[in-house]
Amino acid sequence: MPHPLDADAVRTWCALALQALGRERERIDAINVYPVADGDTGTNLYLTVESAARAVEAAFDGHGASGTAPDLADAVGAMAHGALIGARGNSGTILAQLLRGMAEILQTEDGTGPGGSAAVLKRALRRAAESTYEAVAHPVEGTVLTVATAAAQAAERADGAPAAVARAAYEGARTALDATPGQLAVLGRAGVVDAGGCGLVAVLGALAGALSGEVPTAAITVRPDAPLPVAGGCPAAEGNGAGPERQHGDEADPDGDLDGPAFEVIYLLEADDAAVARLRTRLDALGDSLVVVGGDGLWNVHVHVDDAGAAVEAGIEAGRPYRIRITHFGTPDGGGRGARRRAPEPAARAVVAVVPGDGLAGLCAEAGATAVTVRPGEPPASGELVQAIRQANAREVMLLPNDPELRHTAAAAAEQARTEGVRVALIPTRAAVQGIAALAVHEPARSFDEDMVAMTSAAGATRYAELAVAERQSWTMAGVCQAGDVLGLIDGDVVVIGSDLAETAVTVLDRMLSAGGEMVTLVLGADFPDSLADRLERHVRERHLAVDTVVYEGGQRGAPLLIGVE
Known part of the structure; x- marks a missing residue:
């Protein structure tokens, strides 16, 4: 049955989008060739939506304690904020801005004007598409930006209730996605559609499902050599039959040049609008794939650079950066920019720790551990911990949650990492000081079990x-x-x-x-x-x-x- 555009619909939308991206994650990762062929677009989109969904659930839980239910403005505000603080990668950052653009309209218009809720949804989709272009320093067609615009245009032509508008947006996005290999040369050479656009199609399909009660199940075009032919609405374009090796190792830019920055830098930033404007100019000169999203004093900054330190310093000059994540795209074969990159060999054992401040994150880094920095009221999702475990790039990982509230989240992350072949020990640290004690006795030269026992004992002996x-x-x-x-x-x-x-x-x-x-x-x-x-x-x-x-x-x-x- 059709459902009105309200807080419950937003909650259902987030849940369905998370399910869809969960099914499609590996497949979207496999067709990720632009802007960098690093095979993580599906994962980044999943983590971004997971953060949005958690924020919406928290909004419902908070209102439930007072005996009331959130309204549409509360729900979409929580969704946009959750996506902003949890956005990962180029694609996730753009999706966060898209959701924020929708929230700008849905928080201020109640659907009582001409055209009702359907008209409001049309304006929200239009604002979403416009906002993504505003966030990207150098927009490129044939990407998720094109797909978002096509979705908005199709929605504007639709008649009927919000469910019909959402369905039209989904269909328009699918059509635009099919055309992306002809618009962006790197996609055409690899024979794939845009990975970010594919994720947006899944998200819009979830919106259509939340409002109509029927999740779209359109046919999929799959190349004979596609590695993951699963259902869900993200077609692989017919093309030159390029296999997975080509997809993951192909050029990162549309001109076929192998040059590209070595690092991806992402951080949340507390700053005013004027400082962010100056930051955009400085980061644009440092690298590429610059996306800055947010507003009202809180921003998510994403850029690809060769000098990661300079990108972080620019953020410090603009305001207060935190949750800083720096990812190396790979180890250069020839040692310089422009060389084809390969993933580094995994280490024998690593430590991943959740910490509440940048100073502790620096302490972890000095000790060789991977830190997940959190703020009060912003706990990490299990997917974020899984991503940190992957980033640690080790065959064995000691996971320190450092918070009793994260016990189940950390356990879920450990279980997921185990399915990917990583041996994970969940050290039962309940506070950051217990994590410090455990990290102090960590010794990779010991056997896995001996190291786990020593770290657990040190944590347990610390009040x-x-x-x-x-x-x-x-x-x-x-x-x-x-x-x-x-x-x-x-x-x-x-x-x-x-x-x-x-x-x-x-x-x-x-x-x-x-x-x-x-x-x-x-x-x-x-x-x-x-x-x-x-x-x-x-x-x-x-x-x-x-x-x-x-x-x-x-x-x-x-x-x-x-x-x-x-």
């Missing part, structure tokens, strides 16, 4: 605490707290309610060390005063003999101080 500031009045195990109170938590439970950061920290330290300890680890938050850290070190030295203290600049938000006692 953890943190300071937090109460956002509202609430009941705790230590009594009633008021907004603005400083809370001291030990092993996850509130044990101290104070008014002063220093006094609360000292009380928590004394309580933890009353049971003994040899080492105190202090991880300072982004705004924690250095003078207070010195005071805490002095207190431990004077009051607790033979206890050493180590201090790290964690940079985390939300928790001014993390404490570990071993």
Whole structure:
């Protein structure tokens, strides 16, 4: 049965899009030849939509606690924000901007005007297509941009309810996708359609399904040598019969030149519009495939460069970059730009750790670990952890979730990685300080099982605490707290309610060390005063003999101080 364009439809749309991209992920990866033949477009789109879907579910959960349901504006706002913070790769970043463009219309128009909800959906699809061109520094036809425009044009010609408009957009996108090999030379040579456009077709098919109750099941044209002939609505173009080797190793630009930057750099950025405008100009001079999406002070930046450090420094000058991800496209055969690249040999063992701040991410990097940096209220999805495990490029991986709330997410990621041939040990770390302790005893030269036991033991022998500031009045195990109170938590439970950061920290330290300890680890938050850290070190030295203290600049938000006692 047709469904109105409301919050429930957005929720269903996200779920169906995630299912469709899950089915198509490997196939889209296999036809990924533009802008870089790195075989990850399907995965990046899946991770982006997974983040959007999680945000929508969180919006429903938040309203459910108050006995109300989110409205359309709440749902599409959550979807757009989730996609923005979780966008991966060139394709995922463009999809995030497309969803944001739709949200701009759906959040401000309620469908009561001329044409009703169908007219609003048409305008949303048109704004989505326009916004993608605004986000890309140098738009190229024959890509997802062309497919999005064709979808909007087809929607505008449609009559009837929102379901009919969505179906027309889907059909228009399919037709445009079939034509992409004739518009972009690299696609024609490889005999494939645009991978990003293929993903958009799947997403629009999910929208049509959410509004009509019938998920499209159009016939697919598949080359005889296509590696993954599965159903789902993303046809491979008839062409020259190029096989998978050609698809993954072909040129990255439409002119057939083998030149191309070595690194993909992605980060979230807190900055104002003027600073972002300057950033676009600077990054455009540094590399290519530049896409900057977002607004209202939060942006997702994506660029391909040879100098990854310069791209990050440009972000630092513009504002505050975080969740920085740098990916090498491969190891050059000849050692220079323009050489054909191959994937590096996998390492024997690696560590992947979830950390709450850039400082801890840097600490992990120094120790040779792959860090997944998160912010309060923005937990990583399982797909993001799987991607980090892949990025670690090792046959064996120690996974440190560092948060009890991530136990199931990390377990799902570990299981997925195991199906891909990676041996994964999930170390039961419940806090970042336990992760630091586990990382300190990590020894790749040991056997896998011995290393797992040593890291687990080190984590288990570390008690953890943190300071937090109460956002509202609430009941705790230590009594009633008021907004603005400083809370001291030990092993996850509130044990101290104070008014002063220093006094609360000292009380928590004394309580933890009353049971003994040899080492105190202090991880300072982004705004924690250095003078207070010195005071805490002095207190431990004077009051607790033979206890050493180590201090790290964690940079985390939300928790001014993390404490570990071993």
